[in-house]
Amino acid sequence: MQTSYRGTRRAIGLHSAALVLVAAAAALAGCTTGPVENLPSAGTNLNQTQPSGPSRWELVRWQQPDGSLRDIPHGDNGQPIIFEFSQGIDAAQGTVSGTSGCNRFTGSYGKTDTGIRFDRIAGTRMACPPPRMELESTLLKAMQTPFATVGTQPSAGSTGRQIIWKSAGGDLLQFVEREGVGKRGASVDAGGVEKVVYIDSQRVECSGVGKMTCYRWRESPQAPWQLWYGPIEGLEFEPGVAYKLRVREYQVPNPPADASSIRWQLLNVESRTRAK
Structure with missing residues (x-):
């Protein structure tokens, strides 16, 4: 994952981002209901690239309804806000x-x-400084209602594809496609180590930086249970159902202090067993 922006690369990316947002904001202020002026229409641009694997997007700008900007973390001032889409944003679901x-x-x-809409969003429950917790709470609340696409822009030079979504509350959220694990076109099983894990039917309370909920997992039906503190990417966990999963395990280089150094990505649900 790209973790910093410096020099010309940063200037180009942010300048392009600002131009896109200005166009989007102007269109919204004029009550425009069609595509943003001087940008490809959302449907046309995104459908030019059909689903070809995961894609990774970073939130680079957050403009509030009154025109002010929220302070969001980037690679050089904190862990960025990243959305990883299993089939890319071009996919139906x-x-x-x-x-x-x-x-x-x-x-x-x-x-x-x-x-786009988001459903069944769940997350870990680690405690962070109040500004980050407030930002996260606001973002997750916004994701409870669909986002409207108000602008898109294809990749140019060092800047990836960009998209601007408008929340139901009127916020403009601008995302840029990033390279790294989960980039568009990357195979889901590229790199990492494949393994089979058994997941218990209920998550349990555990303690990381703060109180949170963890999976219980083991490597075989006879092995002792262990705690898994992170998400299982791609799994739509149903309480009361035990799983046998095939996952790919990745080592995370330089993880944040409050995050795991290992991540799991779901490859296949081998079996589901409803607890009695």
């Missing part, structure tokens, strides 16, 4: 996971006639 400002989250997503 899929699973989504990532970081929401403080914790990791997972859930599902689907296209709507005007944008």
Whole structure:
């Protein structure tokens, strides 16, 4: 994952981002209901790239309804807000996971006639400094209602594809596609180590930086239970159901102090057993 922006690369990316947002804001202020002026329409641009694997997007700008900007973390001032889409944002539906400002989250997503919706979002429960907790709470609340796509821009030079979503509350959220694990076009099983794990039917309270909920897992039906503190990316966990999963385990280089150094990505649900 790209973790910093410096020099010309940062200047180009942020300048491009600002131009896109200005166009989007102007269109919204004029009550425009069609595509943003001087940008490809959302449907046309995004459909030019059909689903070809995961894609990874970073929130780079958050403009509030009054025009002011929220202070959001980037690679050089904190862990960025990242959304990883299992089938890319071009897909009709899929699973989504990532970081929401403080914790990791997972859930599902689907296209709507005007944008995107998020469903069954769940996350870890680690405690962070109040500004990050407030930012995360606001973002997760916004994700409870669909986002409308108000602008898109294809990749250019060092800057990836960009998209601007508008929340139901009127916030403009601008995301840029990033490279790294989960980038568009990458195979879901590229790198990492494949393994089979058994997941208990209920999550339990555990303690990380703060109180949170963990999975119980083991490597075989006879092995002792262990705690898994992070999400299982791609799994739509149903309480009361035990799982046998095939996952790919990745080592996370330089993880934040409050995050795991290992991540699991779901490859296949081998079996589901409802607890009696």
